[in-house]
Amino acid sequence: MNNGRKTRIKSAKSDNRTMTLREELKQVTHERLLNAAKELFEQEGAETVTVDQIARQAGTNRTTFYLHFEDKTDIAFKIRSRYRDGDIRSITHYLTGGNGVSRNDILKWIRHRSSFFRKHRAIIQLGTESLNKKPELMQEFMDQTIEILNAGFAGFLGKFGQDERELVLAELLLCSVMLNRYLYITVIQEVKLPFKTVPDAIVEIWFNLLSRQPGNQSFNK
Numbered sequence: 001m002n003n004g005r006k007t008r009i010k011s012a013k014s015d016n017r018t019m020t021l022r023e024e025l026k027q028v029t030h031e032r033l034l035n036a037a038k039e040l041f042e043q044e045g046a047e048t049v050t051v052d053q054i055a056r057q058a059g060t061n062r063t064t065f066y067l068h069f070e071d072k073t074d075i076a077f078k079i080r081s082r083y084r085d086g087d088i089r090s091i092t093h094y095l096t097g098g099n100g101v102s103r104n105d106i107l108k109w110i111r112h113r114s115s116f117f118r119k120h121r122a123i124i125q126l127g128t129e130s131l132n133k134k135p136e137l138m139q140e141f142m143d144q145t146i147e148i149l150n151a152g153f154a155g156f157l158g159k160f161g162q163d164e165r166e167l168v169l170a171e172l173l174l175c176s177v178m179l180n181r182y183l184y185i186t187v188i189q190e191v192k193l194p195f196k197t198v199p200d201a202i203v204e205i206w207f208n209l210l211s212r213q214p215g216n217q218s219f220n221k
Contacts, residue, residue, distance in 0.1 A: 029058070029060060029064060029068065030068050032058040032059060032060070033054060033055070033058045033060070033064075033065060033068055033069065033075065034075065034078060034079055034082070035058070036054050036055075036057035036058035037049075037054045037057075037072070037075045037076070037079060038079050038123065039057065040053055040054060040057055041076065041079075041122040041123050041126070042119075042120070042122060042123070045122055046072065046076065046122035046123070046125060046126045049072070051065050051066075051071070051072065054072075054075070072126055073126050073127070073129045073130035073133060073134075074130055074134075076122075076123050076125075076126030076127040076129075076130060077126075077127045077130040077131070077137060077141075079123050079127070080120075080123055080124060080127040081140075081141075081144055083116075083120075084144060084147070084148055086116075087148045087152070088148055088151045088152045090109065090112055090113070090116075090152075091109070091148070091149075091152030091153060092152055094106070094108055094109035094112065095109055095152070095153070095210065096152070096153070096155055096156065100211070101207070101210045101211070102207075103203050103204070103207050106203050106206045106207055106210070107199075107203050110179065110199070110202065110203065110206075113179065113183060114183055114186075114187055117183045117184070117187040117188060118187055121187070121188055124184070124188060125188050128184060128188075142173070145173060145176055145177075146169070146173060149169060149172045149173060149176065150169070153172060156168075156210065157169060157172075159213070159214050160214050161214065164214060164215070168209070168212060171209055172209065175205060175206060175209060178202070178205075179202060179206075182198070182202060
């Protein structure tokens with residue numbers, strides 16, 4: 001629990017090179033803009049918040065904003081990418097128990113993901129718009145997702161040989177894309193699907209995948 005304190009976005013990890021004062025000041029401004037946008041998006045909604053508001057909240061101006069980000073969708077995508085560590089923690093918390101993963105574990109994880117989508121609705125919606133507007137960001141998003149899966153499911157993936165491991169990782173990626181799309185449709189867009197059993201079907205797909213044992217399926221090179 002944060003005891004009422006505002007959650008700040010964690011800074012991106014820097015390399016070992018010493019930053020110049022100019023670079024440090026630029027990074028500070030970058031972080032202020034990210035935190036200002038996050039707070040405003042979640043307080044007022046993404047549609048009503050303007051670039052000028054974000055800049056004022058960060059103690060700067062719109063000209064400086066555009067030195068760091070292209071538009072609101074760009075900053076939303078950058079904010080979303082900062083949730084990587086939380087995504088990994090949720091996987092390890094719900095889906096990597098020592099006694100195997102149950103359907104109930106998967107259901108709890110999906111509910112956690114649903115709550116995350118609901119809480120960060122504005123940021124996720126704008127971030128998704130950025131992917132639609134700028135297809136070149138999709139590769140970055142996919143790479144980030146693969147990093148999350150490799151880290152979160154490291155123990156599970158480590159059971160498999162190289163070839164089979166790549167196949168299982170590909171299945172994890174496809175299942176993640178499916179789950180994120182399902183949550184976007186049902187939570188963000190509030191679409192009512194015609195089948196009440198869709199959540200059960202998603203749980204079953206994930207359960208079958210996470211119950212996989214090395215060599216229990218045919219694999220063609």
